[in-house]
Amino acid sequence: MTKSAELPPLSNTLVDPFGRKVDYLRLSVTDRCNLRCTYCMAEDMTFLPRQQILSLEELRDVASAFVELGVRKIRLTGGEPLIRRDIIKLVSAISALPFLDEVTMTTNGMLLPKMAQPLKDAGMNRLNISVDSLRPDRFKALTRLGDLDVWHKGIRAAKTANFTKLKLNAVILSGFNDDEVLDLARYAIDNQMDITFIEEMPLGEISSHKRVNTQITSQALRDQLETEFELTDSVETTGGPSRYVRVAGSDSKIGFISPMSNNFCDSCNRVRMTAEGRLLLCLGNEQSMDLRAVMRSHPGDSALLRSKIVQALQDKPERHEFDPNRTDIVRFMNMTGG
Numbered sequence: 473m474t475k476s477a478e479l480p481p482l483s484n485t486l487v488d489p490f491g492r493k494v495d496y497l498r499l500s501v502t503d504r505c506n507l508r509c510t511y512c513m514a515e516d517m518t519f520l521p522r523q524q525i526l527s528l529e530e531l532r533d534v535a536s537a538f539v540e541l542g543v544r545k546i547r548l549t550g551g552e553p554l555i556r557r558d559i560i561k562l563v564s565a566i567s568a569l570p571f572l573d574e575v576t577m578t579t580n581g582m583l584l585p586k587m588a589q590p591l592k593d594a595g596m597n598r599l600n601i602s603v604d605s606l607r608p609d610r611f612k613a614l615t616r617l618g619d620l621d622v623w624h625k626g627i628r629a630a631k632t633a634n635f636t637k638l639k640l641n642a643v644i645l646s647g648f649n650d651d652e653v654l655d656l657a658r659y660a661i662d663n664q665m666d667i668t669f670i671e672e673m674p675l676g677e678i679s680s681h682k683r684v685n686t687q688i689t690s691q692a693l694r695d696q697l698e699t700e701f702e703l704t705d706s707v708e709t710t711g712g713p714s715r716y717v718r719v720a721g722s723d724s725k726i727g728f729i730s731p732m733s734n735n736f737c738d739s740c741n742r743v744r745m746t747a748e749g750r751l752l753l754c755l756g757n758e759q760s761m762d763l764r765a766v767m768r769s770h771p772g773d774s775a776l777l778r779s780k781i782v783q784a785l786q787d788k789p790e791r792h793e794f795d796p797n798r799t800d801i802v803r804f805m806n807m808t809g810g
């Protein structure tokens with residue numbers, strides 16, 4: 473039985489003007505990263521000054537306010553969440569919140585060799601680990617700073633720590649790694665993991681490639697996968713935007729996140745907090761509310777914080793419109809919180 477089974481009747485509070493209930497928060501704990509993936513960041517990035525980033529206490533207070541308003545799942549992200557000092561303390565604090573069903577994390581895996589076990593001990597049960605190539609040279613080229621050996625060590629540490637579920641995330645770019653879709657899926661299946669393939673979104677101005685040239689649809693990836701695997705549509709969900717298929721003869725699921733080719737906004741159940749405390753109501757729009765200003769002008773006023781969140785939700789846009797020819801959203805994904 474999940475913790476939310478005993479919930480008081482607060483859980484309908486976060487409903488947007490389109491009748492969508494928000495029960496999922498993606499909380500960015502830093503905009504910094506130990507990698508510079510080409511599709512995510514420019515090579516030369518300027519990061520936020522530390523005093524602009526939410527403190528650990530502020531992050532906990534935001535998480536608590538959302539949980540009191542009915543949020544049942546929180547994903548910690550960034551930037552790279554594991555480089556945030558005291559991240560383990562934050563995971564412990566958030567996982568102890570009453571009524572929260574799940575705290576998860578998206579990580580590039582580089583720090584998992586030493587942090588997988590402490591994360592598990594702090595109350596995290598599932599992890600999403602990003603990987604866009606299983607070839608050392610290509611991994612290095614795509615991440616600019618990454619080392620595939622370290623990534624593999626991280627995976628071994630996560631397996632040893634016995635997470636309930638490990639899921640891989642791969643952004644596929646035509647001409648860069650679209651020839652590795654089958655290898656990535658095989659790796660996930662052979663290692664009893666799920667894998668989600670993500671379409672590249674035009675978030676932030678990058679110089680490494682023109683995004684319009686690297687687009688490839690989830691359907692094209694599925695066609696590739698079906699040359700080797702028998703796939704059946706599944707109605708399973710992990711509360712996020714992935715559409716899943718089951719792979720015959722295996723326990724693994726393959727997911728597709730298709731923000732470019734198959735808008736999933738109708739069922740959107742989530743909002744994001746940037747590391748500087750801006751509540752972003754949609755990944756592909758700029759409507760937001762500065763919750764850091766609320767918390768710093770009225771420290772400890774949790775009722776005000778909750779009422780501001782409810783108010784902000786009234787501005788949640790109906791949908792995103794991405795055009796790979798244009799960078800309408802200048803905010804990079806490390807700012808947005810993936």
Ligand code: SAM
Nearest residue numbers: 512550551552578579580602641672673805810
């Ligand atoms: N650093 C962590 C990581 O890489 O897993 C967490 C943050 S990262 C921004 C979260 C996810 O967003 C990663 O899976 C990454 O591949 C994905 N991502 C980054 N930029 C993207 C873009 N422009 N389009 C689609 N996905 C992107």
Ligand code: SF4
Nearest residue numbers: 505508509512551580
């Ligand atoms: Fe860092 Fe994740 Fe962005 Fe890569 S995708 S640069 S690991 S935040």
